[in-house]
Structures are given as structure tokens and as C-alpha cells.
Amino acid sequence: MNVKWVTGELDFSEETIKWASDFGAKLSDSSDKFNPAMTTSQIRKFFGEVKRIHADFEVNKLDVPLLAAKLAYAVGRKPTKKMKEFYDEFLPAISASINSQANYDRFVKLLESTVAFHKFHGGKD
Numbered sequence: 013m014n015v016k017w018v019t020g021e022l023d024f025s026e027e028t029i030k031w032a033s034d035f036g037a038k039l040s041d042s043s044d045k046f047n048p049a050m051t052t053s054q055i056r057k058f059f060g061e062v063k064r065i066h067a068d069f070e071v072n073k074l075d076v077p078l079l080a081a082k083l084a085y086a087v088g089r090k091p092t093k094k095m096k097e098f099y100d101e102f103l104p105a106i107s108a109s110i111n112s113q114a115n116y117d118r119f120v121k122l123l124e125s126t127v128a129f130h131k132f133h134g135g136k137d
Contacts, residue, residue, distance in 0.1 A: 013101045018108040018118045032122065035101065036129025039094050047093045052135045054095070058083060059127050066120050069113045076116065079106045
């Protein structure tokens with residue numbers, strides 16, 4: 013992921029959508045039994061918290077840094093390579109979203125795209 017998509021230094025483009033599609037496909041890939049796919053419920057649980065903050069950013073913006081901790085907990089709870097990759101990809105986006113509604117809005121769109129492509133490429137529970 014290019015964090016400049018979150019900061020607004022780069023506009024969303026076909027490259028952004030391709031990244032979300034490729035990353036969503038990677039997360040949903042269940043062909044390697046030693047690196048299982050992320051489940052839809054794992055992603056949706058995190059996404060639900062992101063959307064809760066987004067619903068009233070001004071009231072909830074102090075919760076944005078805690079997203080990193082919630083994601084770290086999810087990785088610790090089910091430590092797969094794909095969960096760790098998800099954490100590594102989205103941690104810089106979370107950091108770039110602290111105290112900026114515009115950056116947070118772009119972060120949400122990028123995460124939403126990834127969730128959509130994960131499902132499109134066969135993500136299951």
C-alpha cells in the first residue's frame with residue numbers, strides 16, 4: 013500500500029484499485045494450508061470498528077490510534093502470515109489517519125475496497 017493514498021498526496025486511481033484487488037485476493041487465497049486465508053469475519057470485525065469511528069469522527073477520533081492495538085490483538089489471537097501482512101499493510105494508514113478527518117476518510121475507502129475485493133475473490137468465514 014502506498015500511504016500517500018491515505019494522506020492525499022496521491023489521488024485514488026486504477027493503481028489503487030488494482031492494489032486493493034490484488035491484496036484482497038491474496039488475503040482470501042486458501043490454497044496454502046500453511047498460510048490460511050483471512051476469514052470475512054476477521055476483516056469485518058476490524059472494519060466494523062473502523063466504521064464506528066467514521067460515523068462520528070470528531071467524537072471518536074481519539075480511538076483511531078487504538079485501531080493499531082485492536083489489529084495487533086487480532087494478529088496475536090490468530091497469528092497467521094496473512095493476518096500479519098494485513099497488520100503490516102494497514103498500520104501506516106492508521107498512523108496517517110490520526111487527527112485528520114480527510115485522511116481517515118481515505119483510509120476507510122481503501123479498507124472498504126480491500127474488504128470488497130476479499131469477498132469478491134472468495135473470502136469466506
